[in-house]
Amino acid sequence: MRWLFLTGTLFALILCFTRHSGGAMGWWLLVSVIGAFATVLAFADSRINAGSRSETLSEYDMRQLREGKPPLNDQHR
Secondary structure (H helix, E strand, O other): OHHHHHHHHHHHHHHHHHOOOHHHHHHHHHHHHHHHHHHHHHHHHHHHHHHOOOOOOOHHHHHHHHOOOOOOOOOOO
């Protein structure tokens, strides 16, 4: 989805600079600014989700962490 946002934003930017009327140029510039904002948020969301845990820890794993031991389902060994 983030690549679709990026492609759409670049396409809107190209359309902005190839229009001859001020209204069309302003419209596509507005669309490209909104698209750039959505693209940045989509890439940030992807980056955050890549580093987050996929599920919550069980009570046993939480107890292991409090004691300073690695959790049972630790996938980063």
